[in-house]
Every structure is written in structure tokens, then in C-alpha cells.
Amino acid sequence: MRRLGKKQHTNWFLTIVLILGCLTVLFPLYMTVIIAFKNPSEMTNDVAGALSLPSSWSFDNFAEAMRVTNFWSALANSLVITGVTIVLSILIHSIAGYVIGRNMRRKKGYRFLYFYIVSGMFVPFAILMMPLVKETAVIGLANPVGVILLYLVFYMPINVMLYSGYLKNIPLAMEEAAEIDGASSWKTYWKVIFPMMKPMHATVAVLTALGTWNDVMTPLVIMSGSENTTLPLAQLNFQTQFGTNYNLAFASYLLALIPILIFYVICQKQIIGGVANGAVKG
Amino acid sequence: MKPKRSLLNKNRTHLMMIIPIVILFFVFNTLPLIIGAFYSLTNYRGYGSFDFVGGRNYLDLLTDTRVWNSYLFTFKYAIVGTILVNVISLLLALALNSRIKFKSTLRGIYFIPNILGGLIVGYIFSFIFTYIIPAVGQTFNIPWIQDSILADENLAWIGVLIVGVWQAVAMNTIIYISGLQTIPADVYEASKIDGAGTWCTFRKITLPMLMPFISINLVLSTKNMLMVFDQIMSLTKGGPAQSTESISYLIYRNGMDGGQFGFQSANAVVFFILIVTISVIQMRMTNKKEEQL
Numbered sequence: 289m290r291r292l293g294k295k296q297h298t299n300w301f302l303t304i305v306l307i308l309g310c311l312t313v314l315f316p317l318y319m320t321v322i323i324a325f326k327n328p329s330e331m332t333n334d335v336a337g338a339l340s341l342p343s344s345w346s347f348d349n350f351a352e353a354m355r356v357t358n359f360w361s362a363l364a365n366s367l368v369i370t371g372v373t374i375v376l377s378i379l380i381h382s383i384a385g386y387v388i389g390r391n392m393r394r395k396k397g398y399r400f401l402y403f404y405i406v407s408g409m410f411v412p413f414a415i416l417m418m419p420l421v422k423e424t425a426v427i428g429l430a431n432p433v434g435v436i437l438l439y440l441v442f443y444m445p446i447n448v449m450l451y452s453g454y455l456k457n458i459p460l461a462m463e464e465a466a467e468i469d470g471a472s473s474w475k476t477y478w479k480v481i482f483p484m485m486k487p488m489h490a491t492v493a494v495l496t497a498l499g500t501w502n503d504v505m506t507p508l509v510i511m512s513g514s515e516n517t518t519l520p521l522a523q524l525n526f527q528t529q530f531g532t533n534y535n536l537a538f539a540s541y542l543l544a545l546i547p548i549l550i551f552y553v554i555c556q557k558q559i560i561g562g563v564a565n566g567a568v569k570g
Numbered sequence: 571m572k573p574k575r576s577l578l579n580k581n582r583t584h585l586m587m588i589i590p591i592v593i594l595f596f597v598f599n600t601l602p603l604i605i606g607a608f609y610s611l612t613n614y615r616g617y618g619s620f621d622f623v624g625g626r627n628y629l630d631l632l633t634d635t636r637v638w639n640s641y642l643f644t645f646k647y648a649i650v651g652t653i654l655v656n657v658i659s660l661l662l663a664l665a666l667n668s669r670i671k672f673k674s675t676l677r678g679i680y681f682i683p684n685i686l687g688g689l690i691v692g693y694i695f696s697f698i699f700t701y702i703i704p705a706v707g708q709t710f711n712i713p714w715i716q717d718s719i720l721a722d723e724n725l726a727w728i729g730v731l732i733v734g735v736w737q738a739v740a741m742n743t744i745i746y747i748s749g750l751q752t753i754p755a756d757v758y759e760a761s762k763i764d765g766a767g768t769w770c771t772f773r774k775i776t777l778p779m780l781m782p783f784i785s786i787n788l789v790l791s792t793k794n795m796l797m798v799f800d801q802i803m804s805l806t807k808g809g810p811a812q813s814t815e816s817i818s819y820l821i822y823r824n825g826m827d828g829g830q831f832g833f834q835s836a837n838a839v840v841f842f843i844l845i846v847t848i849s850v851i852q853m854r855m856t857n858k859k860e861e862q863l
Binding site: 297298300302303305306309310312313314316317320323333334335338339380383384388391401408410411413414415417418420421422423437438440441442444472473474498501502503504505509520524534537538545549551552556559560563564565567568 | 579580583584587588591592594595597598599601602603605606609616662665666668669670671672676677678679680681682683684685686687688689690691693694695697698701702705706708709736741744745747748749783786790793796797799800803804817818821822825826831834835838839841842845846849
């Protein structure tokens with residue numbers, strides 16, 4: 289286009305349509321914020337009242353919501369479960385992806401292993417749920433540790449696929465050179481291969497983080513007997529205690545959404561990149 | 571002899587690295603699958619003793635109206651949802667990839683629904699459906715939105731659908747955008763020089779070149795929508811009158827608390843086989859389309 293000497297002009301019509309379309313995304317968030325700040329007495333049935341800003345920006349609902357839902361404990365659980373899952377996923381799934389990816393071209397056994405693990409992607413949680421509850425209860429894992437182990441298994445198929453796919457970009461010569469220098473293959477992996485898979489670590493971290501942070505079903509069925517909750521699970525468990533006090537409930541929802549929204553604002557590029565990368569490579 | 575020994579060592583190290591991981595995978599994926607399949611042949615209630623009943627659970631599934639209804643709801647939801655999600659996100663991706671202002675901000679905003687948890691999003695929409703929309707209906711005297719759609723047996727599934735689509739569009743749009751970016755600009759230039767119109771360019775160039783991404787998105791969104799659970803939990807709890815009971819929700823509800831461990835295990839086995847079959851068929855079909863081009 290440049291060759292023709294014409295300047296690329298902005299499509300203002302589409303820009304405006306897209307800006308208006310953002311309302312579909314932002315309206316529910318706007319409602320959450322204003323309801324979370326309002327008093328129950330401010331909740332009226334007419335449209336203007338429902339959409340208006342709160343008369344004062346008081347944080348009382350939030351303080352109460354934190355107390356009712358045991359917010360800090362739920363937040364700590366969510367952070368620990370997601371954090372540990374991410375770290376272990378990167379460590380363990382990258383090893384699996386590496387070993388399988390490097391050997392599957394030459395060895396039937398590894399090729400079988402690859403399909404065995406990757407086909408786990410199609411196993412719905414619904415079929416594993418009931419036996420897993422029994423299993424984790426028997427071996428004393430009906431707690432956050434059990435949830436982390438399960439996540440490591442659930443995300444293994446996609447992550448192994450991503451890592452072993454990415455491995456094609458890393459020439460075999462790299463590790464052969466290290467091995468000739470006398471390094472063991474264990475050492476070679478950590479010194480040479482692991483650092484080179486860095487872009488994939490970011491993708492795996494993002495995909496695993498989004499999945500585990502928002503997951504309800506696994507903690508719901510595995511930790512239901514214990515005192516522990518996660519942020520989303522706390523919303524479900526305390527639903528009855530919110531009763532018809534929607535302001536309290538929405539303050540709690542907003543509190544539960546804020547950590548991931550902050551994370552998104554800070555690493556928006558990495559998150560969008562990671563999700564796109566993961567889906568396209570996978 | 572040294573290289574041979576080091577090769578042996580390497581093989582052994584690799585085995586030592588992979589064996590614990592495979593055991594972990596087996597214990598928490600394959601083993602429960604086998605246990606589930608085993609219980610599906612029993613009348614186990616989740617506690618106490620049980621007997622083998624052979625294939626009776628599977629036969630009973632066929633005549634259980636509640637199970638049939640959950641399959642009808644889930645498939646209706648997944649089919650309509652997948653079509654809507656893919657049409658909307660393709661259009662959105664085309665728009666977000668064109669010459670617009672504030673491109674990255676707009677992309678950032680449209681992606682937000684994907685990072686929010688389905689359960690909480692469900693609670694927020696539940697309030698909007700129950701209070702805000704009827705309030706709008708009353709104020710402006712629009713009769714068909716004066717009652718909450720979640721309370722209507724025939725319409726509640728549309729409420730669940732709106733929330734499901736709202737969330738799923740975000741993810742699929744990003745995938746379509748990265749697909750659009752793989753199409754080189756000179757292909758478009760060439761078609762312009764040949765005098766192709768917008769629609770013709772879209773059909774003859776954009777769509778075929780996007781085929782791999784359409785395939786990913788179809789498989790992804792069908793699978794996710796078939797497994798719908800969180801939104802049901804927060805929007806309707808399967809109601810009203812079990813009209814929005816998804817397969818996952820029914821298995822959870824009746825298998826965990828309802829004393830139907832064995833029966834719902836059979837349901838889960840059927841559900842698993844269906845998901846695998848559908849995914850394989852979808853991938854085969856879209857792969858063929860890709861080859862033809």
C-alpha cells in the first residue's frame with residue numbers, strides 16, 4: 289500500500305463499534321463494583337437506581353465479606369495451590385516433554401507413552417471425580433496437596449505436548465556437545481535444555497495458572513471435608529450465608545476477582561501471548 | 571567403548587526421569603478411569619456393600635428420563651454455543667485485526683472474560699438476569715423480559731448459554747487473531763489487484779487459510795461446552811425443573827450425594843466415550859478440509 293503512496297487510514301466506524309461492544313464486557317464488571325460498594329438500602333428496583341453509582345464509597349461490605357468468607361485463608365490457599373502447581377508443572381512436565389520428545393522418534397515405547405499421556409486430554413473430570421474422591425481419601429490426600437497432585441496430572445497432557453513440540457526447535461547438537469564435554473544427561477538437561485525452553489515455560493505457566501486459579505470442581509470434590517477453601521470455592525460455600533445481602537455477596541465476588549485482574553493488568557501481554565501460543569501449538 | 575556406555579547411561583537416566591512421572595499419571599488418571607469403569611458394573615451407592623449387576627446400569631441409562639434430559643440440554647447448549655462462539659469470535663477477530671485505533675487496549679478488554687472464573691461470572695450474571703433485566707423490562711414496558719429468564723423452564727438454558735458464550739468468545743477471538751496474523755499481507759494485495767471484493771477475499775483466502783485455527787477452536791469450544799459445570803452451579807443449579815442439568819452436573823449431583831455412584835459411573839463412561847468420539851470426528855473432518863486446499 290505504501291508503494292502506491294497512500295496513507296493507511298483508520299477505520300473509525302469499526303473502532304467506534306468495537307468501543308461500544310466493550311460495554312458487553314465492562315457492564316457486568318461495572319455492576320459488580322457498584323453493588324459491592326452500595327448499602328442494602330440503596331438497592332432499588334428501578335433501572336436508574338440499579339445502575340447509579342453508590343452514594344458513598346464505603347469499604348464496610350468488603351471488611352464484612354472478608355470476615356464471613358475467611359478471605360485471607362482462602363486467598364492463601366489459592367495462591368499456594370496455584371503457585372506450587374505452576375512451579376512443579378514447569379519442572380516435571382518439561383522433563384516429561386523432553387524425555388518423551390527426544391526418544392519418541394526412535395523408540396516405540398516412548399511413542400506409546402506420548403500418546404498415552406496426551407490422550408489424557410480427552411478424559412473428562414466427571415468420570416475421574418467419584419473414584420478420585422475415594423482414592424484421595426484413602427491415601428490421606430483430601431487436602432490442598434492432593435489438589436496440587438491432581439492438577440499436575442490434569443495439565444500433564446497439554447504441557448507434555450507443548451514441551452515436546454517446542455523441543456523440535458532445539459538442535460540435538462546442543463546436548464551432544466555438552467555430553468562430549470563429560471556432563472551427565474541429568475546435568476545436561478538442567479544446564480542446557482531447561483533454560484532454552486524458557487518461552488514454553490511462560491506459556492505453560494500462564495495456561496496452568498488460569499486453569500487452576502479459577503477451577504471450582506477439583507477443590508469442591510476433593511477438599512469438601514476439610515476446613516480449606518480456595519477463593520472460588522469460598523464463594524460457593526458461603527452462598528447461603530450471603531442470603532439476600534447482595535452487597536455483601538458482590539463485595540466478596542469482587543475481592544475474589546481482584547487478584548487475577550491485577551495479575552492481568554500487569555502481565556497482559558504474556559497472558560494473551562501464552563494463551564494464543566498454547567492453543568496454536570497444541 | 572566409552573560412547574556406548576554413555577549412551578546406556580543416558581537411556582537409564584531418561585528412564586529414571588520418566589518412570590515416576592508416568593506412575594503419577596497412572597495413579598491419578600488411568601487408575602480412577604479403571605475404577606470408574608469397574609464401579610459402572612455395580613450397584614454401589616458410594617458407601618456400604620455392593621453387588622455386580624453386569625450391564626444393567628447401561629441399560630437403565632437408556633430409559634432414565636433425567637439422564638436423557640441432561641444429554642439433550644448439554645448437546646443443545648454445546649451445539650448452539652459452539653456455533654455462536656465461533657461466528658462471534660471470528661467477526662470480532664476480523665474487526666480487532668483491521669485498521670482500528672486503540673488496537674491493543676481493545677484486544678485487552680475483549681480478553682477479560684477469559685481470565686475470570688466461571689462460577690463468579692455466573693453469580694454476577696445471575697443477578698443481572700434476575701434483577702436488572704426485568705427492571706429494564708418493567709421500566710420500558712417490554713413484556714418478554716419482565717421475568718427472569720432463569721426462572722423459566724423453557725428459557726433458562728439461554729441464560730446459561732449467554733454466560734458460556736460471553737466467556738468462551740474471549741479465548742477463541744485471541745486464537746483467530748493469531749490465525750489472521752499468519753496470513754501474509756501480499757496474499758491480500760494480490761487478491762486486491764485481481765479485483766476480488768471483500769466477501770470473495772474472505773471466502774477464498776481468509777477462510778481457507780484460517781482452517782487450522784477453525785479446527786482448533788471447534789474442538790476446544792465443543793469440548794469445553796460439553797463439560798459445562800461452573801456456570802450451572804452458580805446460575806441455575808440444574809433448574810428450574812431440571813431443565814438446565816448438564817451431564818457433568820448430574821454426575822456430580824447424583825453420583826456424589828445421590829447414592830448413584832455405580833449408575834452415574836456408567837453415565838460417566840458413556841460421556842467419556844462420546845467426548846472422545848466427537849473430538850476424533852471433528853479433527854478428522856477439519857483435517858480433510860485442510861488437505862483439500
